[in-house]
Amino acid sequence: MPYDVPGRADDLAPGLVKSWNDRIAAEFARLEPSFGSRFFSIDPVAVGSTARVPVTWFGDPAEPAFCLGAAAAQRLSDWDERGRAVLHNEYCEYAAVRAVDADGRRRLKRVQVTTELREYWVTLARSSPDAVRGLVTGITGTEPAWTDLYGVADPTALSEDARESAFAALVAGGQQGPPSGPLNTRNALFMSHPINGLDDLLFIIMFGARPLFTDRAGTLEPATKEQIFRESGSEHLACRHADPAAAMAAHGAAVSGRTVGFADPLGMYIQSFARDVFLLDGAPLPDGWVRFSRGDEGLHQRLEVGPPDDDPRFLDEAVTAEGATDEPVVGGHQIVRHVEVGPFVVVGPQTPLADGERTVLTTSDAPIVCREATVCQSIEQLQREFDAAHAGPLRRVGPRRTEPTG
Template identity: 50%
Template sequence: MNYEVPGKADHLGSDLIEKWNLEIKNIYNNLKGELNTKYFSIDPEKLINPKLTRSIKWFANPVEPEFCLGLDVAQQLSDWSVKGRHNFHDEYCEYHTINQLDVSGRMRPKRVQVTTELREYWVCVARYDPLKLRTMIQSIIGTQLSWEEIYGEDVRDPLILSEDERLIKFCTQVAGNGGDKILKDKGVPTNPEGKLNTENALFMTHPINGLDDLIFIVMFGSKPFARQSQNGILPATKEQIFRNAEAEYLSCRHADPAAAMGAHEAAFNGITVSFANPLGVYFQTFTKDVFTFQGKPLPESWIRWSRGEKGMFQRLEFGPSDDEPYFLDDITISEGQNETPLVGGYQLLKFTEVGPLILTSEPTSVPSDEFIILKTSAEEIKCDEALICNDIIKLKKEFDNLGR
């Protein structure tokens, strides 16, 4: 296994690439005992005559607040600055809306930064190569930052720290703990304390957007789950598969069912899947034609892709530059007969699909004794009854109280 840098966005030395591959291998090893399946390989080089596919993808807008409280509330809460990002951006895509004053002194949305970059990759670089990390940040932010802004106010030189000390400092300041128990025990908070990755969308920090979750959900689905019918053995339904794992409400997101069911369809047909090299989450589709400015297509300069080669972009900056007198809400979204102003990232992500690149093997015949026959209910899962809705209702009340 020798994965390159996600998106081939950076030039790293061989030692650092080896560290990145070790991170991937360790995550996989922690999962394979529970999820081991012949229809998934962590090593893409082991697939015979593999084909590249972009079939595992999903819309990037947060869907949980929508099934709990409706589309309008989902937009409100998801666009709720850092609070919205930390609580709702859990579809392997996070964004930050930059606001500025217009000539009349009114605060308005200027543009949106969107990222699908994996937290684990950035943490790996921060731990082992601070100089490379600062170069990466400068390429995005446009200016060279102090070490204090990157590793914390008490760090003037991270090169004198141990690798473990850099890890703790960077995660506290920029990356959060990612749900990692060791980091939690070391006192690293869930959300970063510094401004670098809250006033910018540098890379993903929501714990559910982790590399471990991405590998988990593809492995989880990579089994020939089936159901008995009068016509013989048929593929199990989404509801049956997630109920069988007692994880019904994971099926209520965009990402988890898309990844799991894409892998399941392959496994049911005797196809082994692997992440294509390089492993990452990439922008797959973007319906730019729904966005217009003064009745015309958007200027190309308002859609800026980066952090990856073509076909593997991991960053989108959308909207007018600081040198232009226009704002994000000068852009119109046209859906059928409806025209609405673009006011934040949630609307943008409704027209954006993300996902990993996948390799598939040639199909083989699945032996009858390898089908995993499920007897769980195929009845539709009632997403609006999920426990997460209780938390979302509380956050909606908090949001409403801020407006009083």
């Protein structure tokens, strides 16, 4: 299972590459007892095909859209660190970089988009503080202080476990919450949402890679998305972009008796960006305003849209030409709506399915009403918090009546 580093973005010492592979192996070992089968292989070589197949979906958060509608989805997703921490769960996160213009106004300068896996960075941070500091320096252009990465002046004095814990708290975030430091909140260095992880990515492919069928008048047909997610009690996952796309791609392989695996290098990639949708002064964005990085061609994990620091212009001068009219660019949601993300997989040859391998589901295939998902309650709460945070001072609008000015 010798995977190269995600995107082949870094030239690492063999020991660090091994550490990354060890982390993948550990995550797989944890999931294998529940979700392992011959229809998924953690070893891409064993799959029997080298042709990379992209599995893609769009990067804009689905949940706020089906809970509250498109306008609220944009507004909440663009709510800086708070929006990112709650909503950016389609394996695509972004941060808006703002700067002050000549008139002293704080304006949108760039949007950074990342699909880099948190676990890769944590692996480096655990084993090699120098390596992780080099990555941050390469991305931000400024060498970070050790205290911003680990909370101490000398991380080499910490044990590996302590380094991982400190880095997770300050930079990586995770199950305990979003990062508390500014490095990966003011920037989008890599993904920090707790369900954009390597384990989630492995899980959703392994979850889908099962030959599940349904009986239609005596004929076995592949089970539907609704049946598959309902059978496991996880209907809410079926409403996102990422989970059904990944699971159903793997399921499509499994029902043909094919084995699926991650193509080398395992990672989450930016598969396409419709840059032509964005115009500056009626023309396409200058080349310097669209920068892919953190990976070889076709394996990029990072996208920055907007002018560099030495350019006096701002991204909010560009427009997005989505419909019949142009709208000014106000945040990252407008960018990731036009970004396709996803992993590459390899799919093995078709093989016969033994009778015992087929599982026939009897769960309902009725449509899943996404709006009724419980996640909508927390998103409605986020909307209330947003409203409260953006309510300005009250002004009198009539006898005994006020309204916020914000």
